[in-house]
Amino acid sequence: MTRTGLIIRHVPHEGLAGYRDPIEAAGYTLARVDVTDPGFGSIDLGEPDLLIMMGGPMGVYEQDAHPWIACQIRRLARRLDAGRPTLGVCFGAQMIAAAMGAPVYPGPAKEIGFHPLDFVDRASPLRHLANTPLLHWHGDTFDLPDDVELLASTAAYRHQAFRRGSNILALQFHGEMGLDPRFDEWLRQWPEALAETGGSVDEMRERHRRHGPAAVAAGRNMIAEWLSGLS
Known part of the structure; x- marks a missing residue:
């Protein structure tokens, strides 16, 4: 039986990347829609068997500048109320939190670079990520929604991942990135973010080269296990 998956892309350079392989291997036929597509507002987000929302540089609270955010959240x-399988990455995770009624707001400082999670729930699919340097690139955070489990934390951002039941997974970090050439566009567009955190483009390229393959391998294992447990 063919299962359908829909990727919501908020900017062109933040795509499914390393998560594509395990999702397609699980039998999902994937389609993609950009939020800039004129027909985006009319799409029934409850219809796909799997909904995947990727990242973006905007904030959930910037709804005046991006009217589609409020439409997407509704x-x-x-x-989410129906418990339909849903994955959110970075901005996508923040959108899940907002849709569950939790506030989303700027964090204390930007968290950018490759480093491991300080806490991982080893009874969850995130166990595959333990001790693996992963890409973090965000400056916003959120309160935990009601009735969710916290799955991961770092010292800078306690709320790195959560789930509600087996079907809804929100990931603040980028376990999908490490082999995708679109990472060069991140470096090109936001060198000031690197400078703000004391890094440089050359240094980040080297860390991407060194840590990227293992990060993607761990991320793929996590997603494969999560998909196998969907109800």
Whole structure:
């Protein structure tokens, strides 16, 4: 039986990347829609068997500048209330938190670079990520919604991942990135973010080269296990 998956892309250079392989291996036929697509507002987000929301540089609270955010949150909330399988990455995770009624707001400082999670729930699919340097690139955070489990933390950002039941997974970090050439666009667009955290483009390229393959391998194992447990 063919299962459908829909990727919501908020900017062109933040795509499914390393997560594509385990999702397709699990039998999902994937389609993609950009939020800039004129038909985005009319798509039924409850219909796909799997919904995947990727990252973006905007904040959930910037709804005046991006009117589609409020529209997406309303439709997403209906899907989450129904417990439909949903994955959110970085901005996508923040959208899940907002759709569950939790506030999203700027964090204390940007967290950018490759480093391991300080806490991982080893009874969850995130066990595959333990002790693996992963890409972090965010400056916003959120309160934990009601009735969710905290799955991962770092010293800078306690709320790195959560799940509600077996079907809804929100990941603040980028376990999908490490082999995707679109990472060069991140470096090109936001060198000031690196400078703000004391890094440089050359240094980040080297860390991407050194840590990227293992990060993607761990991320793929995590997603494969999560998909196998969907109800």
